[in-house]
Amino acid sequence: MYIKWMRWLLLIWLSAVIVFAFVQPAPQQQIGETSRIIYFHVPCAWLCVLAFFMTALLSVRYLLKKDMTLDAKASLSAQLGLLFCLLATVSGAIWARFAWGAFWNWDPRQTSIFLQLLIYFAYFSLRGSIGETEKRATFSSAYAILAFLTVPFLIFIVPRITPSLHPSDTVIGKEQKFNMGPVVRWIFFSSLAGFTLLYYYLYRLGAKIKVAELNRKGMA
Amino acid sequence: MNHNYVVMVVVLLVWAALFFYLLRLEKKIDKLIKETRKD
Amino acid sequence: MSWAAETRTILKKELRSEFRRRWSSALLLLFGLVTVFVVSFSLGAGSLTPGLLSAFFWVTLFFASTAGLSRSFLKEEETKTILALRLLASPPSVFWGKLCFNLLLLFFLELILVPLFFVWMNVSGINASGFLLILLLGSLGLVAGTTLAAAMVAKAESKGVLFVILAFPVLAPLLIFAMAGTKAAFAGAGWEQLANPVKALVSYAVVIGAGSSILFDFIWEV
Numbered sequence: 001m002y003i004k005w006m007r008w009l010l011l012i013w014l015s016a017v018i019v020f021a022f023v024q025p026a027p028q029q030q031i032g033e034t035s036r037i038i039y040f041h042v043p044c045a046w047l048c049v050l051a052f053f054m055t056a057l058l059s060v061r062y063l064l065k066k067d068m069t070l071d072a073k074a075s076l077s078a079q080l081g082l083l084f085c086l087l088a089t090v091s092g093a094i095w096a097r098f099a100w101g102a103f104w105n106w107d108p109r110q111t112s113i114f115l116q117l118l119i120y121f122a123y124f125s126l127r128g129s130i131g132e133t134e135k136r137a138t139f140s141s142a143y144a145i146l147a148f149l150t151v152p153f154l155i156f157i158v159p160r161i162t163p164s165l166h167p168s169d170t171v172i173g174k175e176q177k178f179n180m181g182p183v184v185r186w187i188f189f190s191s192l193a194g195f196t197l198l199y200y201y202l203y204r205l206g207a208k209i210k211v212a213e214l215n216r217k218g219m220a
Numbered sequence: 221m222n223h224n225y226v227v228m229v230v231v232l233l234v235w236a237a238l239f240f241y242l243l244r245l246e247k248k249i250d251k252l253i254k255e256t257r258k259d
Numbered sequence: 260m261s262w263a264a265e266t267r268t269i270l271k272k273e274l275r276s277e278f279r280r281r282w283s284s285a286l287l288l289l290f291g292l293v294t295v296f297v298v299s300f301s302l303g304a305g306s307l308t309p310g311l312l313s314a315f316f317w318v319t320l321f322f323a324s325t326a327g328l329s330r331s332f333l334k335e336e337e338t339k340t341i342l343a344l345r346l347l348a349s350p351p352s353v354f355w356g357k358l359c360f361n362l363l364l365l366f367f368l369e370l371i372l373v374p375l376f377f378v379w380m381n382v383s384g385i386n387a388s389g390f391l392l393i394l395l396l397g398s399l400g401l402v403a404g405t406t407l408a409a410a411m412v413a414k415a416e417s418k419g420v421l422f423v424i425l426a427f428p429v430l431a432p433l434l435i436f437a438m439a440g441t442k443a444a445f446a447g448a449g450w451e452q453l454a455n456p457v458k459a460l461v462s463y464a465v466v467i468g469a470g471s472s473i474l475f476d477f478i479w480e481v
Contacts, residue, residue: 011239015232022228033224063477111435118428125424126411138481139411142474146407146429149470153432157459161439205246212253 010201014194020187027184034098037091039187043195044088045109048116049151050199051081055123056148059141071137072210073203074144075127080202082120089113108159115154119147265348269356274363276334284364287327291372294319299379306381309445313438316376320401321434323368328405329422331357332413345479354406354475358468361402369394382445389453390444396460397437403468404430410478429467436460 021039026032058074061067092110093103104110126143130136180188277284298315307315335341344353373394376382408425412418440456 007239007243011236014235018228018231018235022224022231115428115431118431122424122428125421129421135481138477142407142478143411143425146467146470146474149466150429150432153459153463153466157462158432158435161436161455161459201242205242205249208246208249208253212249212256216256 006197007201010194010197013190013197017187017191017194021191024183024187027180027188034095037095039191041088041091041095042188043191044084044091045113046192047084047195047199048081048088048113049155050196051077051084052116052119052144052148052151054203055081055144059144062137062141063145066134066137068134068137069211069214071141072214073207074141076206076210077203078120078123078144080199080206082117082124084199085113085117085120089117108162111162112154112158116151119150123147262349262352265352266355266359269348269352270359270363273356273360277360277364280334283327283330284367286330287323287364287368288371290326291319291323291368292375294322295372295376295379299376302380310442312380312382312445313441315380316441317397317434317438319372319376320365320369320397321430323372324365324401324405325423325426327364327368328361328402329409329412329419329426331361331406331409333409333418336413350476350479351472353479354410354472357409358402358406361406362398365398365402369398384447386444386447386449386453389448389450390441392457393437393440393444393453393460396457396464397433397440399464400433400437400460400467401430403464403471404433407471407475407478410475433460433463433467436463 017039021036027035027038054077055074058070058077062070062074089110092113096105096107096110097103100107123140123144127136127140130139298319332341335344348356405422405426408422408429411425412422436456436459440453440460443452443456
């Protein structure tokens with residue numbers, strides 16, 4: 001099974017990322033050492049969106065095939081997404097405190113991650129209000145897809161609209177480019193890749209549990 | 221530079237702990253699945 | 260019956276039943292008026308910046324919508340007409356019929372609310388046509404984003420709360436765009452400044468409306 005050796009790769013890969021993240025000079029000099037958090041914060045946010053994309057994709061497949069394992073996997077991906085969304089929000093707020101002076105500014109990206117949190121909250125509230133039936137699977141799939149349709153608006157369009165409401169103080173924005181030197185770039189993208197592998201590993205693990213649960217209940 | 225290494229070691233330890241916890245969890249699940257399959 | 264004729268029939272049915280027993284319009288109006296009143300009263304004779312005015316306006320519309328639009332499907336559940344509807348009409352007709360009805364409800368609310376808001380809040384010196392366009396597009400977005408949630412909530416337990424929980428994240432981008440556009444309109448801005456919010460509102464209404472309509476077919480059949 002190909003997953004068997006992947007886990008060791010994952011261990012070594014992320015360990016290497018951690019080492020390089022602290023040994024190499026800090027990514028941005030104005031902010032100083034706390035800018036290292038970028039190697040953790042951005043991958044968490046990326047994973048949050050990736051996980052939600054997977055939830056939406058699995059939801060589409062569920063609506064077409066009505067296979068309950070697909071719905072279980074969609075819910076699993078949402079759980080992972082929620083975890084990383086929380087990590088991204090908290091790490092972002094901590095970084096904001098050091099870089100911009102306040103924990104929360106309603107910067108476009110902070111707004112997007114907060115709304116993503118609300119989307120997850122809504123998804124699980126919906127699931128919680130219906131019993132474990134085909135109806136729950138159908139309704140939550142529909143909602144996941146609808147909510148996912150709003151994500152491109154949040155990520156791409158909101159940052160171009162809200163400058164008229166707030167000053168844009170996002171570091172990785174169109175006005176102020178976060179210039180990454182070659183070394184920083186390497187560590188950054190390695191971290192992204194490593195975290196993606198982590199998501200895949202967690203997803204496979206969780207899927208095993210979910211499928212086994214479904215089999216035990218006789219619903220697969 | 222010194223705090224960096226301390227934080228780094230802490231983070232590495234947390235990551236290792238998390239990883240080996242997940243490893244144990246997976247082994248337990250595989251065992252459970254095999255046992256329920258036998259019946 | 261053709262698709263358009265079916266939709267029109269559903270719309271007529273909605274209007275008629277709303278006329279007989281005011282399921283949604285009363286709630287809509289009540290929430291809207293109370294919100295405007297509270298805000299205006301607490302301000303006294305003062306006036307607000309375009310940004311704050313815009314925010315209050317859309318907060319009012321949003322609260323009124325969550326109170327009034329969540330009930331679109333509730334009446335079917337309570338009067339047990341849902342089976343008849345399922346048998347006699349195709350899902351798209353039901354969806355678009357209800358959506359058009361919700362839109363008319365919203366227009367009715369705005370007809371009363373907007374003049375009141377302008378008078379009570381001392382609004383002046385605005386780009387009127389720009390504001391109306393934003394209002395129209397924003398209303399379209401509001402009904403596009405809430406109809407699916409209303410359908411899902413009709414059979415659930417804690418309908419009111421669940422509806423807001425579901426509707427708010429989906430409506431958030433719409434509110435952001437509408438508030439930005441209205442703020443610009445209230446500040447008397449020209450069309451160049453309104454172009455971005457308008458484009459965003461149109462694409463939101465199209466994407467969410469089309470998506471909701473497709474997803475509704477799956478919800479309705481369950």
